[in-house]
Amino acid sequence: MAFIVKQKVHGKDYYYLRKSVREGKKVISKCLGYLGKDKKQAEKKARQIIEKMKKEKSKDTKPASHLGKLKKKVSVMEKQNISIEELATFCRRKGFVYPSGEIYGGFAGFWDFGHLGVELKNNIKRAWWDFHVKQRDDIAGIDGSIITHPKTWEASGHVESFSDIFVVCKKCKKQSKTSKGELGKTKCEFCGGDYDEKTAKEFKLMFEVMVGGDSKSYLRPETAQLIFTNFKSVYENARLKLPCGIAQIGKAFRNEIAPRDFLFRSREFEQMEIEYFVNPKKEVCPYEIPDVEILVYDDEAQEKNQEPVKMKIKESLKKKIIKKDWHAYWLATEFLWFKSLGANPENFRIRQHKKYELSHYSTDTWDLEYKFPFGWKELEGIADRGDYDLSQHEKFSKKDLKVFDSATEKKVLPHVVCEPSLGVERAFLVFMFDSYFFDKKRENIVLKIHPSLAPVKAAIFPIVKTNEKIVKLSKEIYSSLKKDFNVVFDMGGSVGRRYSRADETGIPFCITVDELSLDKKDVTIRFRDSTEQVRIKISEINKTLKNGIEGENIKKFGKLVDTRKK
Numbered sequence: 120m121a122f123i124v125k126q127k128v129h130g131k132d133y134y135y136l137r138k139s140v141r142e143g144k145k146v147i148s149k150c151l152g153y154l155g156k157d158k159k160q161a162e163k164k165a166r167q168i169i170e171k172m173k174k175e176k177s178k179d180t181k182p183a184s185h186l187g188k189l190k191k192k193v194s195v196m197e198k199q200n201i202s203i204e205e206l207a208t209f210c211r212r213k214g215f216v217y218p219s220g221e222i223y224g225g226f227a228g229f230w231d232f233g234h235l236g237v238e239l240k241n242n243i244k245r246a247w248w249d250f251h252v253k254q255r256d257d258i259a260g261i262d263g264s265i266i267t268h269p270k271t272w273e274a275s276g277h278v279e280s281f282s283d284i285f286v287v288c289k290k291c292k293k294q295s296k297t298s299k300g301e302l303g304k305t306k307c308e309f310c311g312g313d314y315d316e317k318t319a320k321e322f323k324l325m326f327e328v329m330v331g332g333d334s335k336s337y338l339r340p341e342t343a344q345l346i347f348t349n350f351k352s353v354y355e356n357a358r359l360k361l362p363c364g365i366a367q368i369g370k371a372f373r374n375e376i377a378p379r380d381f382l383f384r385s386r387e388f389e390q391m392e393i394e395y396f397v398n399p400k401k402e403v404c405p406y407e408i409p410d411v412e413i414l415v416y417d418d419e420a421q422e423k424n425q426e427p428v429k430m431k432i433k434e435s436l437k438k439k440i441i442k443k444d445w446h447a448y449w450l451a452t453e454f455l456w457f458k459s460l461g462a463n464p465e466n467f468r469i470r471q472h473k474k475y476e477l478s479h480y481s482t483d484t485w486d487l488e489y490k491f492p493f494g495w496k497e498l499e500g501i502a503d504r505g506d507y508d509l510s511q512h513e514k515f516s517k518k519d520l521k522v523f524d525s526a527t528e529k530k531v532l533p534h535v536v537c538e539p540s541l542g543v544e545r546a547f548l549v550f551m552f553d554s555y556f557f558d559k560k561r562e563n564i565v566l567k568i569h570p571s572l573a574p575v576k577a578a579i580f581p582i583v584k585t586n587e588k589i590v591k592l593s594k595e596i597y598s599s600l601k602k603d604f605n606v607v608f609d610m611g612g613s614v615g616r617r618y619s620r621a622d623e624t625g626i627p628f629c630i631t632v633d634e635l636s637l638d639k640k641d642v643t644i645r646f647r648d649s650t651e652q653v654r655i656k657i658s659e660i661n662k663t664l665k666n667g668i669e670g671e672n673i674k675k676f677g678k679l680v681d682t683r684k685k
């Protein structure tokens with residue numbers, strides 16, 4: 120029997136459809152779906168779900184054809200298109216992300232990452248660093264300070280012009296932000312109405328801080344400037360050669376006018392950035408442009424109100440839609456990074472900034488955009504910054520920032536041909552949205568996150584908790600795996616219940632220790648996405664997990680078993 124449950128989170132009501140099911144001796148409540156925030160809508164949605172379930176049940180009870188029998192064994196994954204509020208509720212419920220200062224009512228634009236969120240965030244950062252720094256010879260990393268010399272922000276132009284324009288929509292009265300260049304050109308993002316230009320006012324985005332007694336500085340609004348101020352030292356000490364890059368991951372702070380959409384626009388966030396330097400006289404990209412296809416939306420198509428066109432990034436360079444090979448290279452590389460970690464390529468496009476959108480330092484900027492439930496939005500900006508930053512810092516510091524280019528045997532002030540700049544939290548949202556599935560057969564959410572990003576890599580279950588020998592062996596396996604992986608030990612409830620818990624938080628592998636394990640020194644390992652299970656030796660678990668995390672199919676590692684036959 121299904122029933123509606125109201126849950127209060129952060130002062131707001133959320134409705135869910137749940138059902139009591141018996142598991143062994145216990146009766147537990149299982150979530151059948153999220154119903155939204157409105158009571159009437161929730162009741163309507165609940166009726167629809169129950170109706171659908173009844174229909175499916177009657178299909179299942181019909182005599183099964185041979186094909187039907189085979190089909191029943193396979194899990195039926197359905198992609199769930201959830202809203203940003205639903206994702207926030209899920210993240211809150213499962214321990215990924217909490218509103219910061221929640222016990223005091225929350226604090227707009229600030230979020231805390233829970234025990235699973237911190238692992239996912241760290242895994243995203245590690246994957247980004249491995250791909251962009253560790254596995255390349257041309258990029259070195261730094262970790263700059265959050266508060267630095269205030270002159271940095273004068274030189275970069277932030278003190279003067281890092282601001283947004285606060286606007287109110289004449290029609291729906293909602294507050295929003297736009298930029299100076301966009302005022303009068305953009306419409307309200309909620310209702311398409313006009314912004315009231317009379318009440319529009321400038322809003323400085325940098326947080327000021329007092330350092331010591333009387334010295335004013337700022338919390339950095341981007342990580343990039345620390346790369347520029349350290350450029351010459353890093354170039355020389357890391358023995359870089361042009362073309363080359365410097366990368367950094369770290370916190371950035373912006374006093375956003377209207378923080379919204381969960382992690383998408385917050386006041387404290389993290390950036391993963393690269394400044395890629397070239398000699399302006401030798402700008403040709405020596406790297407192969409990854410062979411990827413994506414929706415391309417250039418300035419002209421936007422002006423003419425045309426649709427974006429799907430094409431290979433290489434082709435858009437040939438057709439001169441993308442002007443520089445370096446831009447094509449970095450756009451394709453960044454897209455490839457997301458794809459290689461399981462993001463859905465259909466949800467991505469690249470969009471060129473219109474002339475009036477360009478920042479003062481940029482000659483050309485393309486964004487990698489993602490189809491969020493609230494529309495296509497910037498995920499990563501990739502700007503051509505020229506020599507703006509290094510020449511500004513030369514001017515303000517009166518230091519020579521030119522470096523020796525061994526290819527031309529001359530000193531040069533390099534240009535930043537591309538600045539791939541990605542928010543960690545926006546990447547976090549992409550991986551959550553693209554991995555959120557509902558399995559009709561299992562009747563629960565399955566977070567199909569790439570095993571290398573999954574917060575917890577494996578769960579270890581003793582099949583029964585009453586058998587001391589099984590529990591002891593399970594604990595030994597758990598302790599040994601813990602040295603190399605983030606794993607959990609779970610004895611709570613039936614094995615089915617434990618699988619559901621693991622699936623919902625994206626644990627890719629569940630290891631079950633049973634009677635046979637005691638004699639044969641082997642275990643069953645189950646893969647989250649297919650529910651397939653193989654029997655492997657205890658001595659092989661570590662290697663199997665390592666290969667599985669790298670994306671190999673676990674069927675390669677042992678004999679497939681059908682646990683229902685046992």
Ligand code: ATP
Nearest residue numbers: 375383384385388390497498499500540541542545
């Ligand atoms: P937007 O137009 O969305 O405000 P932006 O163009 O100001 O973004 P950049 O200055 O290019 O953003 O910052 C680089 C990246 O940092 C963005 O692509 C985004 O991923 C991330 N980012 C910027 N502002 C925020 C924010 N307030 N909250 C979360 N991430 C952010």
